Amino acid sequence: MRKKIFLALAVCWMLVIFLFSAREATLSTQDSTSVGMLFGRLLVPGFNGMDADEQAAFANKADHPIRKTAHAAEYALLGLFFAGSYSDRKKKRMKAIGVPFLSGVLYAVSDEVHQLFVPGRSGQVTDVVIDGFGVLAGTLVFLLLRITERKQNGRQEQ
Numbered sequence: 001m002r003k004k005i006f007l008a009l010a011v012c013w014m015l016v017i018f019l020f021s022a023r024e025a026t027l028s029t030q031d032s033t034s035v036g037m038l039f040g041r042l043l044v045p046g047f048n049g050m051d052a053d054e055q056a057a058f059a060n061k062a063d064h065p066i067r068k069t070a071h072a073a074e075y076a077l078l079g080l081f082f083a084g085s086y087s088d089r090k091k092k093r094m095k096a097i098g099v100p101f102l103s104g105v106l107y108a109v110s111d112e113v114h115q116l117f118v119p120g121r122s123g124q125v126t127d128v129v130i131d132g133f134g135v136l137a138g139t140l141v142f143l144l145l146r147i148t149e150r151k152q153n154g155r156q157e158q
Contacts, residue, residue, distance in 0.1 A: 002084065003084070003086070003088070004085075005053050005084075006082075006083075006084030006085035006150060007081075007085035009017050009081045009084070009085075009086055010078060010081035010082050011079050013077055014107060015021065015072075016074075017074055017075075017078065017107075017111060017132055018111070018114065020074075020086050020113050021111050021114055021118065021121070022114070022118055023090070023109070023118070023121045024118060024120050024153070025119065025120025025121050026119075026120060028112040032063045032065065032066045032067050032070070032110075033056075033059045033063060035062075035066050035069055035070075036058065036059030036061075036062035036063055036066055037059045037064060038076075039066070040055060040058050040059060040062070042138065043138045044058065051097050053104070062126075068130055069077065070126075071127055071131055071134065072133060072134035072137070073134065074134065074143070075104055075108060075130075075131040075132070075133075075134030075135045075138065076134040076135070076137045076138035076139055077139025078104050078107065078134075078135060078138060079100055079101065079104045079134060079135035079136060079137065079139040079142070080105055080138035080139065080141055080142045080143075081138075082094065082099075082100035082135070082138075083097075083100040083138065083142035083143060084101050084142055085100075086099050086103075087100075087143065087146060093143070094154055096139075097136075097139050097140070097143065097145060100139045100142075101132070101134070101135055102137055104131070104134075104135030104138075105128065105131070105132045105135060106130070107132070108127070108128045108131035108132060108135070111131070112124060112125075112127055112128055138144070
């Protein structure tokens with residue numbers, strides 16, 4: 001049952017990623033600029049005292065790191081979902097990491113190809129690399145949670 005739930009979550013999350021990637025460049029930039037403004041309001045001392053041009057300059061400067069962090073985070077979640085849909089006690093760790101990782105990276109490649117057909121967007125090899133690190137991180141988090149769960153269950157049985 002767990003595997004089916006994680007697979008459904010992975011498919012739904014792939015759709016979310018697809019929809020974000022389908023947004024034209026101007027809309028995508030607006031999204032990350034608004035996140036930059038929110039980040040500034042919440043975490044940057046004196047941000048609210050800045051004039052509108054200074055706030056916009058901060059948001060524009062934060063745009064690139066926000067986008068790349070979002071790439072890694074969204075693919076980390078996908079990696080976690082793929083690992084949950086594939087992993088079980090019978091699979092060796094290398095397979096439990098390799099199959100979800102490869103699945104996530106292949107989806108990242110297809111996502112970047114998809115962006116080649118979206119007005120104002122482009123496919124970036126660097127984004128695939130960032131996405132791959134995200135997938136790996138999510139996969140490893142899932143496996144660490146499973147190992148911790150098994151150790152906890154082992155202690156409770158004793």
